[in-house]
Amino acid sequence: MSSDIAIQVEGLSKRYRLGERHKTNNLREAIAGAITAPLRLLGGKAKRGESEEDILWALRDVAFSVKRGDVVGIIGKNGAGKSTLLKVLSRITEPTSGSVTIRGRVGSLLEVGTGFHPELTGRENIYLNGAILGMRRADINRRFDQIVDFSEVEKFLDTPVKRYSSGMYMRLAFSVAAHLDPEILVVDEVLAVGDATFQAKCLGKMQEAGRSGRTVLFVSHNMDAVLSLCSTALVMNKGRNTPLIPATEAVAMYLARSPGDKALPFRERPRVQASPRPAILADVTVETGGEPNVVPAGGPVTFNLELRDFADIAGLQIGLNFVNLRGQRVLVFHSLIHSALIVKGADRATVRCAIPSLPLVPDNYMVQFVLWDGYQTVERVDDAASMTVVFSNMLGTGRLPIPGQGYFVQPSEWRVL
């Protein structure tokens, strides 16, 4: 392998047996299993057939190579295999087959603050966490002042971190990680935590790492972050990967692929539920008055929702969110907020949401539904429908703002006084 390649992945696969975690967590069952195994053998069923449904290929023949100094994004939906890939690359879990060759010290930021102990002081935690992340004591000594400066917790260094505010805790944890200084940095969604300032600081630190010639692998759902950090990216889908392509293309491909699963009947589409139950949101139809799922800017749109099997929920509140292709919720319509409506529990119900004017700039959007019972989100469907907002002369000027300029279109009157 040529020496300017930092990471070479070839034919990497990782298999999980579904239900493996629970199958033999009990010694009695394991012993019973061991005793009955010979009997089963006699019975002709040598091994419980590993049917395809029992097996999940989290990674399947993943192959790519990353040049030294490249900042590479890895994007894909939940369950596409991104995190498993990072876990294999950082040697936390081992592959079923295939190989990876890594040249250089790997530092992985799969979670900031790993190994922090609440009873220990800030100082003690810096050394502990540094050691866990692979720093030598000498490295930590050398960077100690920088770490403390960056974290802004100087005064509380000898206080147990359990007395820290969560902000201080995160700052200290991140500054240890940020001074890790490996040749290859593997980052998983660190930006998902902390406030906006903290996230900006993280991004800055990672851009710095990229500029200083370090190799960075960056997993994120945040397309903005991927676009601003990475020059190239690959898209993971069901354990397989695309080759490395320019980040803009990869983001476009990911977004185009996202509304997938459209072939499935609505009730069977993936959804997030507080506890397993039959799908509540059974169907959604969209009335646009013209082409299906296409709305002129400022035009009307109506959603008809079929709800099923929610008699156990006293009152259901429904949120309808427009999510742009960068994953940002830009506009919400909510049954309680917009119409003071709480849907009484029933076996079936039809709910209509009529939006007289959709004030979004022309772009593609995903419609997300969130069902809330007053305490928790009972069900969330992320891509219930895709919507395309197209140009209309709603402002009378023959122009409209474009997505980069803003999210919404509202009339305004301008004149020279």
Add this chain to the structure above:
Amino acid sequence: MQADTATTPPLAAAPEPQTVYIRAKPGWRAIDFGELWYYRELLWNLAVRDVTIRYKQTFLGVLWAIIPPFFTMVIFTVILTTLFGLDRQRLFNGLPAPLAMFTALAPWQLFSVSLNQSSNSLVGSQNLISKVYFPRLIIPISSMASAVVDFCICSVFLAGMLVWYHDQVTVGWQVVTLPLFFLLAVATALSVGLWLSALNVQYRDVRYAVPIMVQLWMYASPIIYSSARVPEKWRVWYALNPMVGVVDGFRWALLGGREEFAPGMMTAVSVVSVLVLLLGGLFYFRRMEKTFADLV
């Protein structure tokens, strides 16, 4: 799901970055001592963490290291001599019963605390195991640190007792062999700890089994009685319990080199038993290691 990772040990001043190969490989594998050495600072840091937090926010602090063996000694002395009316002198063949018991309880405490700590160590470190790579052996090994510190505190108390009983027991030259028996005790605790910690990842039954196991094991070891009371023909089998070798060794080294505790066949059996347990434990641990992050 069989795989292996191999690391070329990094050279101190190597300009060439270290290369790591990750690939699938058969399940049984050797112990990578080079890598363990490379991670020695992490081992030290985790050990320091465990020792530091052990008695934080306690009122009695390090006294907790002495309290359990002390009361075990008092209770059994009272039960055996006062309630059962056994002769104080004959119980341990002329040795003062409290001293003979505490001499055994010090290494026993090392063993039982180690077992408690290490059997839960991997499960208790699941956030580390699922987030960072390092040789997993470091976790059960470092979890024994607080037991060793407790043992040192017990030793001070034991030294005090030896001074107290100086007119009945004279410490002889045999005391120089004590470090060997200490090592045997540590090896025993580590070997059982390795098995239990790895088993606990997959079978949470271990957590419930450990307290009762420790209790039974104590009666199967010559703590509140003398191994000289075990009938001759059973002694070899008895010594398969490595704590037999440890306790006899401690009594021989500290209590004036008495004939009945002198190292011999039983010690040899205990040593072999520990070696088998330890090697088996290490290999079992290495075999299971790769599944920890998925199972824990």
